[in-house]
Amino acid sequence: MPAKIHISANGEFCDEDGSVIQLRGVNLDPSVKIPAKPFLSTHAPISDSTFFDDADKVSFINHPLIPEDIEQHIIRLKSLGYNTIRFPFTWESLEHAGPGQYDFDYMDYVIEVLTKINSAQQGMYVYLDPHQDVWSRFSGGSGAPLWTLYCAGFQPANFLATEAAILHNYYIDPKTGREVDKDEESYLKMVWPTNYFKLACQTMFTLFFGGKQFAPKCIINGKNIQDYLQGKFNDAIMALCKRIKDKAPELFESNCVIGLESINEPNCGYIGETNLDAIPKERDLKLGRTPTAFQSFLLGEGIECTVDQYKKTFFGFSKGKPCTVNPKGKKAWLSAQERDMIDAKYNWERNPEWKPNTCIWKLHGVWETQENKSPVLLKPNYFSQIDETIFINNHFVEYYTGIYKKFRAFDKELFIIIQPPVMKPPPNLQNSEILDNRTICACHFYDGMTLMYKTWNKRIGIDTYGLVNKKYLNPAFAVVLGENNIRKCIRKQLSEMQKDAKAMLGKKVPVFFTEIGIPFDMDDKKAYITNDYSSQTAALDALGFALEGSNLSYSLWCYCSINSHAWGDNWNNEDFSIWSPDDKPLYHNTQSKTPTREPSPASTAVSVSTPKSKSSSLSQPPSFIKPHGKLELDSPSCTLEIDLSGFRALDAIMRPFPIKIHGTFEFAEFNLHNKSYLLKIIGKTTPERTTVPTYIFVPRHHFTPSHLSIRSSSGHYTYNANYQVLEWFHESGYQFIEICVKSRSRCSTPGSDDSNDLPAECIIS
Numbered sequence: 001m002p003a004k005i006h007i008s009a010n011g012e013f014c015d016e017d018g019s020v021i022q023l024r025g026v027n028l029d030p031s032v033k034i035p036a037k038p039f040l041s042t043h044a045p046i047s048d049s050t051f052f053d054d055a056d057k058v059s060f061i062n063h064p065l066i067p068e069d070i071e072q073h074i075i076r077l078k079s080l081g082y083n084t085i086r087f088p089f090t091w092e093s094l095e096h097a098g099p100g101q102y103d104f105d106y107m108d109y110v111i112e113v114l115t116k117i118n119s120a121q122q123g124m125y126v127y128l129d130p131h132q133d134v135w136s137r138f139s140g141g142s143g144a145p146l147w148t149l150y151c152a153g154f155q156p157a158n159f160l161a162t163e164a165a166i167l168h169n170y171y172i173d174p175k176t177g178r179e180v181d182k183d184e185e186s187y188l189k190m191v192w193p194t195n196y197f198k199l200a201c202q203t204m205f206t207l208f209f210g211g212k213q214f215a216p217k218c219i220i221n222g223k224n225i226q227d228y229l230q231g232k233f234n235d236a237i238m239a240l241c242k243r244i245k246d247k248a249p250e251l252f253e254s255n256c257v258i259g260l261e262s263i264n265e266p267n268c269g270y271i272g273e274t275n276l277d278a279i280p281k282e283r284d285l286k287l288g289r290t291p292t293a294f295q296s297f298l299l300g301e302g303i304e305c306t307v308d309q310y311k312k313t314f315f316g317f318s319k320g321k322p323c324t325v326n327p328k329g330k331k332a333w334l335s336a337q338e339r340d341m342i343d344a345k346y347n348w349e350r351n352p353e354w355k356p357n358t359c360i361w362k363l364h365g366v367w368e369t370q371e372n373k374s375p376v377l378l379k380p381n382y383f384s385q386i387d388e389t390i391f392i393n394n395h396f397v398e399y400y401t402g403i404y405k406k407f408r409a410f411d412k413e414l415f416i417i418i419q420p421p422v423m424k425p426p427p428n429l430q431n432s433e434i435l436d437n438r439t440i441c442a443c444h445f446y447d448g449m450t451l452m453y454k455t456w457n458k459r460i461g462i463d464t465y466g467l468v469n470k471k472y473l474n475p476a477f478a479v480v481l482g483e484n485n486i487r488k489c490i491r492k493q494l495s496e497m498q499k500d501a502k503a504m505l506g507k508k509v510p511v512f513f514t515e516i517g518i519p520f521d522m523d524d525k526k527a528y529i530t531n532d533y534s535s536q537t538a539a540l541d542a543l544g545f546a547l548e549g550s551n552l553s554y555s556l557w558c559y560c561s562i563n564s565h566a567w568g569d570n571w572n573n574e575d576f577s578i579w580s581p582d583d584k585p586l587y588h589n590t591q592s593k594t595p596t597r598e599p600s601p602a603s604t605a606v607s608v609s610t611p612k613s614k615s616s617s618l619s620q621p622p623s624f625i626k627p628h629g630k631l632e633l634d635s636p637s638c639t640l641e642i643d644l645s646g647f648r649a650l651d652a653i654m655r656p657f658p659i660k661i662h663g664t665f666e667f668a669e670f671n672l673h674n675k676s677y678l679l680k681i682i683g684k685t686t687p688e689r690t691t692v693p694t695y696i697f698v699p700r701h702h703f704t705p706s707h708l709s710i711r712s713s714s715g716h717y718t719y720n721a722n723y724q725v726l727e728w729f730h731e732s733g734y735q736f737i738e739i740c741v742k743s744r745s746r747c748s749t750p751g752s753d754d755s756n757d758l759p760a761e762c763i764i765s
């Protein structure tokens with residue numbers, strides 16, 4: 001069983017003896033964003049009202065995985081040395097039928113999936129992610145059930161006409177099943193996040209986090225809508241956790257399920273907007289038709305508006321021709337009759353002041369209409385706050401306190417992972433009662449250029465984190481030139497994110513990149529025809545380089561079991577999966593060796609030692625080959641079966657890393673081009689000669705066992721090729737190890753500045 005994960009005084013993941021460990025893996029998987037029955041990907045056209053009428057009858061069973069296939073997927077992930085899975089699920093999957101009406105069959109299916117993950121060889125660490133994107137499927141993303149939008153008084157069937165949200169589904173021609181692809185009418189690449197600035201999503205997040213302050217009239221069943229929604233959301237998450245504990249307590253006891261993350265990518269909605277009559281200057285993302293907040297209120301009430309339109313150009317987003325949107329009499333709000341029916345169905349009783357068929361922001365006096373006059377924005381600064389940190393330190397903290405308390409009442413030892421808004425620092429919680437020693441901070445990182453342009457630009461890069469956090473007086477200063485500088489800039493961004501998080505939460509809180517990834521459909525999907533994934537490999541290598549430089553734990557976005565070249569991850573045209581059934585032939589085409597589903601021959605296990613080092617008390621015979629047996633390693637990073645088929649950009653995904661350091665981490669770098677790996681650590685001081693090694697994942701894919709060449713500052717090693725694990729028994733204090741392949745006379749890892757004081761090189765023969 002995997003060892004229990006502890007946290008060191010410096011906020012690193014470690015075992016009970018303080019040996020530093022790294023959590024590495026994927027988000028498994030994005031198919032949880034869409035129902036499985038009926039299969040409703042975002043490229044299912046909406047041709048009639050069943051999309052909405054039957055939303056309470058869907059089932060998510062079989063998303064993320066078909067139970068029979070689980071072991072094979074887990075073996076594949078373990079083949080990369082991965083030990084951890086971020087397990088997204090949606091509120092909708094648990095409570096689609098109506099408030100408090102849980103889908104226990106789905107919960108039991110989740111338990112089945114987790115149990116199978118746990119029993120696949122040494123299992124995997126799993127943490128749960130209540131996932132959302134732009135609130136829900138019905139507002140262009142994933143997450144919340146349809147009834148939450150009804151609860152706010154919305155009529156989602158009219159979001160298309162009022163442009164309250166942009167849904168991929170509306171861009172599919174029901175006759176052909178293909179995407180409409182006519183310039184301004186097409187669904188633009190990465191347009192879905194613009195929903196964060198549209199009426200539906202922005203209102204929902206404002207109500208969820210700040211309903212009591214900004215929408216006091218929105219009272220439902222005696223509660224402000226903020227408390228109502230947060231209560232239902234938290235209860236649904238806890239219902240799943242409790243069901244797991246009741247039905248399969250071993251999943252917690254055996255360290256399979258290790259924790260829960262707070263809501264994915266929380267968003268401030270309108271909170272903090274200073275002028276509802278303008279597009280905020282600080283908004284980095286402007287694409288397609290872009291109404292101001294006030295214009296979106298008007299459109300929501302069926303009033304025609306002429307709105308700005310933005311295009312992506314070489315220089316970022318630039319304004320094009322304005323465009324007139326005419327909702328043709330439709331409103332984004334439920335009519336009196338519709339709302340009566342909905343309220344009767346869900347047993348809702350609303351505050352009589354809450355008028356139907358009316359924008360709730362009009363109801364709260366933000367704007368008004370008078371007969372024969374143009375609508376007037378009365379309070380352009382209604383959501384304005386004294387400074388930008390108000391949302392994170394107040395509204396977000398209030399929400400987080402709710403889930404924290406419920407989760408801690410349920411369990412004191414599991415991790416709780418706090419996730420601030422994307423690319424922003426967390427709240428200042430030092431000395432707060434809601435920060436404990438089993439808390440982790442989640443960060444997400446996406447490189448703006450790679451994400452928006454879907455290409456790996458080796459010449460020009462952007463300090464995305466710096467840009468988003470307004471660290472530059474002029475955005476032009478965020479530009480970096482040349483691939484090396486771009487790589488270093490990404491590394492600096494991740495390390496700054498870690499530093500900023502620790503400045504807010506304290507150094508004892510580990511930072512975990514629970515999402516990081518790249519689009520694979522780069523360069524207009526060229527790789528799917530040419531099989532040349534070099535752009536994707538370079539982009540992923542840059543992320544790997546950045547992460548390993550600080551020994552950061554991470555979960556790549558994503559592994560999608562139903563990925564296809566045609567529709568990517570089956571959601572909003574995204575294609576972030578590191579694996580695709582459509583790429584299964586790739587491995588055979590590009591590799592000389594075929595994947596093994598069996599242990600490799602024993603003769604590939606080799607063991608070498610360095611010559612006695614200057615200060616060494618660990619002198620060993622110059623070299624020996626130890627017949628290897630089972631590895632004494634309680635990490636899920638080990639597998640005897642290896643299956644690499646279907647991975648894309650495998651060279652960059654498959655990386656050496658320290659599974660467990662007998663000591664603490666100093667530095668690491670994997671050089672993909674010359675296949676060399678350098679690790680620097682501070683070995684633990686132990687009174688006796690140490691018998692505890694540092695375990696390093698050394699993938700055979702890069703390091704052919706018969707050609708391994710290793711040198712280090714001290715100690716000896718045993719390479720177990722079956723498990724792809726190197727055991728390095730070293731001395732205490734500053735230590736390094738360099739691993740490369742034998743063709744070169746010496747290892748020459750960039751970043752290594754030790755070349756002069758190295759002991760004699762040791763090469764395995």
Ligand SMILES: CC(C)CCC[C@@H](C)[C@H]1CC[C@H]2[C@@H]3CC=C4C[C@@H](O[C@@H]5O[C@H](CO)[C@@H](O)[C@H](O)[C@H]5O)CC[C@]4(C)[C@H]3CC[C@]12C
Pocket residue numbers: 030132133193264265284285286315316317422423444445446448449451452462464467468515557574576
């Ligand atoms: C020169 C460039 C054009 C400058 C770009 C500046 C901005 C437009 C971008 C800077 C930061 C970007 C945001 C970073 C992170 C995001 C989160 C992401 O959601 C998660 O990612 C997965 C892949 O998209 C998704 O499937 C998961 O479900 C999500 O959890 C969505 C995009 C974005 C908001 C991104 C948008 C563009 C920037 C603001």
